[in-house]
Amino acid sequence: MDPIPASKCHCGKISAPPAPFCPSCGKPMEECLLPTYGRILSYTVLYSPPEGFSSPLSIALVELEGRAKFLCHGEEKGLKIGRRVAIERLDEIYYFSTLSLRERAELFWRRRGETQQKLKAIIRSLSRRVRGSPPPGGIRAASQ
Numbered sequence: 001m002d003p004i005p006a007s008k009c010h011c012g013k014i015s016a017p018p019a020p021f022c023p024s025c026g027k028p029m030e031e032c033l034l035p036t037y038g039r040i041l042s043y044t045v046l047y048s049p050p051e052g053f054s055s056p057l058s059i060a061l062v063e064l065e066g067r068a069k070f071l072c073h074g075e076e077k078g079l080k081i082g083r084r085v086a087i088e089r090l091d092e093i094y095y096f097s098t099l100s101l102r103e104r105a106e107l108f109w110r111r112r113g114e115t116q117q118k119l120k121a122i123i124r125s126l127s128r129r130v131r132g133s134p135p136p137g138g139i140r141a142a143s144q
């Protein structure tokens, strides 16, 4: 998953999406990237959500490493305070997911529909590298 673009201030404030100036102290902020993993601090489930949202609507407050907090949408299943989740951004909305890393990896490959071919290609290139001895210095031209 892609890291989340954000900005941080010397005072410790983190803003995502990135802001040019700190909302707390008004000083210029530096752009940074946030990890996509965090923990659920709190959550709520709305059974009569605002128009345009399907019911039930689960909203979790997720704290990432670095203390940035995000309100995220996600599935009701697996909501638990303290639970480790992954978050990602789609169309300006943050989503959390409680999938395990393994499940996420499988989903990722399936989405691209090339699991087997991709794995075979990786294995092939690895074994080629092991068999062929690299020139002194270990750097080989990219053309083959």
Ligand SMILES: [Zn+2]
Pocket (backbone or CB within 6 Å): 009, 010, 011, 012, 013, 022, 023, 024, 025, 026, 027
């Ligand atoms: Zn600040």
